[in-house]
Amino acid sequence: MNKKNLSEGAIIFFIAVSFALLTNLFRSDSLPLVQLKPASISFSTKNNQEPTVSFEVMKGKFKKSGIILIDVRSPEEFKKEHIPWAINIPYHEFSEKLPEVMKQISFSQEIIVYCGGIECSYAKNIAFLLNAKGYKDVKVYKGGWGEWTQKNMPLEKEGEGD
Structure with missing residues (x-):
C-alpha cells in the first residue's frame, strides 16, 4: 500500500466518522457516545463496617x-x-x-x-x-x-x- 492510498483511506475514514457523529448529534433519539456501567463502590463508617x-x-x-x-x-x-x-x-x-x-x-x-x-x-x-x-x-x-x-x-x- 502506498502513501496516496493510505492518506485517501484516512480521509474517507475521517469523513465517515464525522458524518456518523453529526447524524447522531441531530437525531431525536441519539445514542450516548459513552455508556458508563455502575461500578461497585465501597464506603465504610469509623469502625470499617459498611453502613x-x-x-x-x-x-x-x-x-x-x-x-x-x-x-x-x-x-x-x-x-x-x-x-x-x-x-x-x-x-x-x-x-x-x-x-x-x-x-x-x-x-x-x-x-x-x-x-x-x-x-x-x-x-x-x-x-x-x-x-x-x-x-x-x-x-x-x-x-x-x-x-x-x-x-x-x-x-x-x-x-x-x-
Missing part, C-alpha cells in the same frame, strides 16, 4: 418521621409499587437531580437508600455519593425491594399518600 440496614431494623424505621427513604429504581417501577413514604430518585437521573435533593435534605438527617434487592449495587453507589457530598448518616437497605415484598410488608402506589 447497612437489616430487614428487622428497616421494619422498625420505615414509619418514623425524619428518616429519608430513597428508592433508586426506575420511575416505572416506583409508580407501580414502593415502600411507603419513599421518594424516587432514579439511579440514572441522580446526577441531574442531586442539586434539588440537597436543597430538601439536611446533612444530619438519616437517609436509607434501597433498590431492587441484594444483587443491586445502585443503592450502595448512591449512598457513597451522598456520603461524599457530606451527608453523615447514610445507610443501604441491602435486601431492598425484593426482600420487602417477599416479607409481605406494606406497599404504596404512586398517588397513595405521596
Whole structure:
C-alpha cells in the first residue's frame, strides 16, 4: 500500500466518522457516545463496617418521621409499587437531580437508600455519593425491594399518600 492510498483511506475514514457523529448529534433519539456501567463502590463508617440496614431494623424505621427513604429504581417501577413514604430518585437521573435533593435534605438527617434487592449495587453507589457530598448518616437497605415484598410488608402506589 502506498502513501496516496493510505492518506485517501484516512480521509474517507475521517469523513465517515464525522458524518456518523453529526447524524447522531441531530437525531431525536441519539445514542450516548459513552455508556458508563455502575461500578461497585465501597464506603465504610469509623469502625470499617459498611453502613447497612437489616430487614428487622428497616421494619422498625420505615414509619418514623425524619428518616429519608430513597428508592433508586426506575420511575416505572416506583409508580407501580414502593415502600411507603419513599421518594424516587432514579439511579440514572441522580446526577441531574442531586442539586434539588440537597436543597430538601439536611446533612444530619438519616437517609436509607434501597433498590431492587441484594444483587443491586445502585443503592450502595448512591449512598457513597451522598456520603461524599457530606451527608453523615447514610445507610443501604441491602435486601431492598425484593426482600420487602417477599416479607409481605406494606406497599404504596404512586398517588397513595405521596
